[in-house]
Amino acid sequence: MAPTIKLQKAAPLKVSCQQCSLSNLCLPLAVDEQDLDRLENVIEQGRIYSRGEYVFEQNSPFRSCIAVRSGAIKTTMVTENGDEQVTGFYxxxxxxxxDSLSSSKYACSAKALDRTSVCELPADQLEELSHKLPGLQHHFFHLMSQEIQNSHQLALMLSKRTAEERIASLLLSLSSRFQRRRLSPTHFQLPMARNDIANFLGLAVETVSRVFTRFQQQRLLTARGREVELLDVNALRQIAQEASDDKPCF
Amino acid sequence: MAPTIKLQKAAPLKVSCQQCSLSNLCLPLAVDEQDLDRLENVIEQGRIYSRGEYVFEQNSPFRSCIAVRSGAIKTTMVTENGDEQVTGFYxxxxxxxxDSLSSSKYACSAKALDRTSVCELPADQLEELSHKLPGLQHHFFHLMSQEIQNSHQLALMLSKRTAEERIASLLLSLSSRFQRRRLSPTHFQLPMARNDIANFLGLAVETVSRVFTRFQQQRLLTARGREVELLDVNALRQIAQEASDDKPCF
DNA sequence: CGCAATCTTGAACACCCTCAAGCATGGTGG
DNA sequence: CCACCATGCTTGAGGGTGTTCAAGATTGCG
Incomplete structure (x- = not known):
């Protein structure tokens, strides 16, 4: 129960969803002006969290969904016997x-992996609004079913794939998500620590480390700390058992 | 691409949702008469599938969501390189x-594990209707976010739990789901084969078998084929690392 | 600069998988 | 009705992948 330290509550720069560079990823609505206004009235923008700070904590009252604007977030679930599972990187x-829409409490904790700014969609207004805007309802159905698929893909990886396959998959997933944002798909900073990767993929930290060095020996990539450059994407794809023109898993 | 053999398309006995004994589980709507009528006009009832038959197949056009009325269904995903992952038992x-609401194609296949009757909620009418009935929209958000949570719980199990823990968890999950339907929580038929259990839990069939015999030696349960009787639920709970008064994982 | 956290590397062990064979079970056909 | 075969389940032995434990290297930050 570490107290969340809010260093920066103040003065977010107000940016409308229309102007936001992420609008096509985040809430790509085919809606008219009026609908966009409604949406923007509901969304609270610009909260900034610093590295390690909790955006929300498991079992605390479910207030809102969070859209990441910059930085990165990891979500974790804690079981009764105390061990933690990383359920996603955002x-x-x-x-x-x-995953928390079903109940009054957050089903997981969300922690900023870096200096991170977010927008909030308050829970109480979310259902109401998506009732008023069929496009928004559709989008939420879409996002949620996507999230289910992703989670199933993760389960598949955890139950069937070797350490190398899992790590190759994760790297490729990150790669394509960077590409989506018009960033380099081959040269980027890992938003998370080795520890988080290990936990997420169901491996020991040591194994992750070993696989990274093995990949470097094979000239598949170079890595110094969190900085990664993918040298042979196709080889990684083969390892990850993805068809080359296929969508990423998660 | 095995052709699906439809032995029984015929003459389902028409039962209204109000009369259905599962109504409180399936679509527990706090809606008025008129809404229920609307719902029932949309739902197609009573298709019956025999054991081994596909209810729908991965990548075929997404037609409808399926509510199980009797029997049991398993869902599976196939990857490009051909191996199959069981993603759930229903x-x-x-x-x-x-998980298929996001796209025009089914994200997984659904196969009847037994003689199984279902109701269908056609995709095209589903969004429209849940727009008209806020209660239905709420319920779908609820179900989907529950499904995400379940899948996260599964991922946690696959990445952190031993074979014994996983199997104990599955047995307890089934137990409480039988109990919900006012059936015995300690004495029931497994709807699925050992093979399916193994695949679902990311284990080899042999391991599943060995754990079952070990559990029997410890007098935690008796099993003959698919018939199972749980003798020491609390011990199983401890193994599964669940708090005794806690909700089941999946 | 020095401490703490993160990452890497090595050696031994454990858990589960693979392979292989034997054993029930149930459905089919002679 | 029983033999037969297919399928599913169980049991055993051996080996591999990843874990654990332990120590050292590197990085980051006050």
């Missing part, structure tokens, strides 16, 4: 908290 | 296909 343009 | 009162 980059700009992605929505956190969809 | 018992009467549970909804199949929520």
């Amino acid at each position: 980059l700009p343009g992605e929505l956190v908290g969809l | 018992l009467p009162g549970e909804l199949v296909g929520l």
Whole structure:
């Protein structure tokens, strides 16, 4: 129960969803002016969290869904016997908290992996608004079913794939998500620590480390700390057992 | 691409949702008469599938969500390189296909594990109707976010739990789902084969078998084929690492 | 600069998988 | 009705992938 320290509550720069560079990823609505106004009245913008700070905590009252604007967020679930499972990594343009819509409490915790700014969609207004805007309802159905698929893909990986396959998959997933944002798909900073990768993929930290060095020996990539450059994407795809022209898993 | 053999398309006995014994599990709507009528006009009832038959197949056009009335269904995903992952088991009162709402094709296949009757909620009418009935929209948000949580719980199990823990969890999950339907929580038929259990839990069939015999030696349960009797639920709970008064995982 | 956190590397062990064979079960056909 | 075969389940032995434990290297930050 670490107290969440809010260093920066203040003065977010107000940006409308229309102007937001992520609008096509986050809430790509085919709606008219009036609908957009409604949406923007509901969304609270610009909260900034610093690295390590909790955006929300498991079992605390479900207030809102979170859209990442910059930075990165990891979500974790804690079991009764105390061990933690990382359930996802969320980059700009992605929505956190969809798994909590079912109850009055957050189903997981969300922690900023970096200096991170977010927009909030308050829970109480979310259902009402998506009732008024069929496009929004559709989008939420879409996002949630996507999240289910992603989670199933993750389960498949965890139950059937080797350490190398899992890590190759994760790297490729990150790669394509960076690409979506017009960033380099081959040269980027990992938003998370080795520890988080290990936990997420169901491996020991040591294994993750070993696989990274093995990949470097094979000239598939170079990595110094969190900085990664993918040298042979196709080889990684083969390892990940993805068809080359296929969508990423998660 | 095995052709689906439809032995029984005929003459389902028409039962209204109000009369259905599963109504409180399936679509527990706090809606008025008129709304229920609307719902029932949309739902197609009583298709019956025999054991092994596909209810729908992955990548075929998404037609409808499926509510199980009797029997049981397993869902599976196939990857490009051909191996199959069981993503869930669905018992009467549970909804199949929520992970496909995002696209025009089914994200997984659904196969009857037994003689199984279902109700269908056609895709095209589903969004429209849940727009008209806020209660239905709420319920779908609820179900989908529950499904995400379940899948996260599964991921946690696959990445962190031993074979014994996983199997204990599955048995307890089935137990409480039988109990919900006013059936014995300690004495029931497994709807699925060992093979399916193994695949679902990310284990080899042999491991599943060995754990079952070990559990029997410890007098935790008796099993003959698919018939199972749980003898020491609390011990199983401890193994599964559940708090005794807690909700089941999946 | 020095401490803490993160990451890497090595050696031994454990859990589960693979392979292989034997055993029930149930459905089919002679 | 029983033999037969297919399928599903169980049991055993051996080996591999990843974990655990332990120590050292590197990085980041006050």
